[in-house]
Amino acid sequence: MEINNIEVKDLTKKYNDLVAVDDISFSVRKGDIIAILGPNGAGKTTLIKMLTGLLSPTKGIIFYNNVNFSKSQKKVKKVIGLVPQENNIDRDISVHNNLLIHAILYGINYKERNKAIMEALSFAEIDDYKSKLANELSGGLKRRLVIARAMLHKPKILFLDEPTVNLDPHSRRHIWNFIRKINNESQTTIFITTHYIEEADLLAKNVLIMDRGKIIASGSPEKLKSRLGSFTLEIFKSDSIEYQFFHNREEAIQFGEKLNCSFKIRELSLEDLYIKITGKRIE
Amino acid sequence: MHGIWGIYFRELLIFKSKFFKNLLASVISPLLFLFAFGFGIGKDTQIDGTNYIAFLLPGLLTMTSLNQAYGISSEINISRFYFKIFDEYLIAPIGRWQILLGESLYGVTKGFISAAIIIILAYILDVKFSISFLFVVILLLHLLIFSMLGFSAALIVRNHGDQFAINSFIITPMVFLSGTFYPIDMMPAIIKYVVHIFPLTYTTKLIRDAFLYNRLTSITYLLVSIFILFSLFLFGIFIVRRIE
Numbered sequence: 001m002e003i004n005n006i007e008v009k010d011l012t013k014k015y016n017d018l019v020a021v022d023d024i025s026f027s028v029r030k031g032d033i034i035a036i037l038g039p040n041g042a043g044k045t046t047l048i049k050m051l052t053g054l055l056s057p058t059k060g061i062i063f064y065n066n067v068n069f070s071k072s073q074k075k076v077k078k079v080i081g082l083v084p085q086e087n088n089i090d091r092d093i094s095v096h097n098n099l100l101i102h103a104i105l106y107g108i109n110y111k112e113r114n115k116a117i118m119e120a121l122s123f124a125e126i127d128d129y130k131s132k133l134a135n136e137l138s139g140g141l142k143r144r145l146v147i148a149r150a151m152l153h154k155p156k157i158l159f160l161d162e163p164t165v166n167l168d169p170h171s172r173r174h175i176w177n178f179i180r181k182i183n184n185e186s187q188t189t190i191f192i193t194t195h196y197i198e199e200a201d202l203l204a205k206n207v208l209i210m211d212r213g214k215i216i217a218s219g220s221p222e223k224l225k226s227r228l229g230s231f232t233l234e235i236f237k238s239d240s241i242e243y244q245f246f247h248n249r250e251e252a253i254q255f256g257e258k259l260n261c262s263f264k265i266r267e268l269s270l271e272d273l274y275i276k277i278t279g280k281r282i283e
Numbered sequence: 284m285h286g287i288w289g290i291y292f293r294e295l296l297i298f299k300s301k302f303f304k305n306l307l308a309s310v311i312s313p314l315l316f317l318f319a320f321g322f323g324i325g326k327d328t329q330i331d332g333t334n335y336i337a338f339l340l341p342g343l344l345t346m347t348s349l350n351q352a353y354g355i356s357s358e359i360n361i362s363r364f365y366f367k368i369f370d371e372y373l374i375a376p377i378g379r380w381q382i383l384l385g386e387s388l389y390g391v392t393k394g395f396i397s398a399a400i401i402i403i404l405a406y407i408l409d410v411k412f413s414i415s416f417l418f419v420v421i422l423l424l425h426l427l428i429f430s431m432l433g434f435s436a437a438l439i440v441r442n443h444g445d446q447f448a449i450n451s452f453i454i455t456p457m458v459f460l461s462g463t464f465y466p467i468d469m470m471p472a473i474i475k476y477v478v479h480i481f482p483l484t485y486t487t488k489l490i491r492d493a494f495l496y497n498r499l500t501s502i503t504y505l506l507v508s509i510f511i512l513f514s515l516f517l518f519g520i521f522i523v524r525r526i527e
């Protein structure tokens with residue numbers, strides 16, 4: 001049975017009195033790129049850990065194509081991949097051996113292992129580093145190794161937890177290209193958590209905005225932004241900056257010209273929406 | 284079974300990358316004890332009709348191999364809390380019992396290597412010993428017990444500090460009080476009974492008798508050891524299933 005979509009119902013995770021994920025429901029369809037956007041502590045990592053079997057939910061059900069995840073974990077785990085927040089690779093062994101261990105753990109046949117490893121190395125463009133110790137790789141290359149490892153068993157659904165955190169802008173763009181490539185080439189469903197708004201805006205077909213364990217808004221980036229308008233007017237007051245939102249540039253200019261202070265007009269961003277609905281900035 | 288092999292293979296690769304450091308750790312500690320206790324107390328001292336060095340060597344064998352087998356707990360601890368490698372096992376499509384067996388097999392391998400070093404020492408010191416089938420089976424039982432104990436300890440603790448506390452308050456007293464360096468009969472009456480809570484008390488006696496005399500002196504001790512292993516296996520599975 002093909003597994004490529006997710007349905008989450010009333011999912012909750014509690015740690016004593018702390019509710020990390022609070023009764024959330026959503027669904028992801030085949031080939032989607034979905035981004036969970038939210039500040040640190042919103043519950044994004046807890047959610048991804050429950051979706052990959054690293055944590056058990058306190059309440060709620062996760063279905064992968066109508067398969068109840070809690071009852072068929074092994075079956076589902078064969079077709080999902082995870083790029084965790086930390087580069088959890090074995091630093092004292094080679095890049096090739098890091099992938100070989102993964103191939104064995106995922107039960108890839110002895111004869112097919114080498115081919116699968118070479119394909120993963122080639123996909124992540126780290127063929128030249130296969131004999132190097134993982135510790136000798138730069139931060140960006142380590143991240144690519146983690147992606148190669150997650151892709152080795154050809155998952156139908158790939159989870160990426162803060163995939164570009166702590167990377168330089170060049171490496172970040174490289175990872176974005178990989179994510180698009182994974183999604184385009186094999187129709188892999190992609191599930192990303194991020195606190196970088198431009199990442200969600202750029203990559204995702206659908207965005208779920210999370211705060212304090214709850215989903216507070218969802219939809220495509222365009223749909224979410226259109227709730228407020230298309231343009232943002234930044235009004236520079238003596239001690240603060242205020243924001244007004246408009247559906248067209250002319251309206252924004254007319255409004256700005258009536259003010260007795262300087263202003264700037266720019267395209268509306270997801271961050272504007274986030275600040276509007278939560279009252280705080282993502283850091 | 285690929286889960287067991289994957290985990291065992293991973294541990295062997297890491298072990299290989301630090302082979303000489305690991306080997307040296309297996310050699311230094313027994314040598315120190317041999318000099319401090321063995322030559323310090325004297326070759327002429329007799330215990331239970333046996334020369335003290337001959338009495339001490341199987342004790343050192345159990346202690347060193349225990350340290351190596353139980354030592355997987357620190358390695359699991361580091362891979363769990365620091366490198367987060369353990370998560371790779373938890374998300375893999377394998378039964379969690381395979382994680383227990385893969386890690387235990389690694390503990391057994393490390394233990395056998397350290398035991399081999401003591402056997403070489405025994406040969407050099409001209410101690411009469413026997414490497415029989417009985418000895419190998421009992422050593423395997425001993426190593427499985429302490430690998431599984433190490434595995435469960437690594438999963439119960441919440442941080443490195445907890446791990447250190449277990450080593451200080453449980454493992455060290457056990458190593459010194461379980462008949463490793465001197466017979467339990469020489470201890471104060473109350474201690475004689477208390478030490479029977481330690482699995483090492485049983486395996487030390489079994490290993491010493493098999494190693495020096497190629498005999499199984501106590502069926503009860505063997506059955507108790509098998510019971511301990513079975514309990515630790517079930518406990519290990521219970522712990523790894525609920526780990527998050």
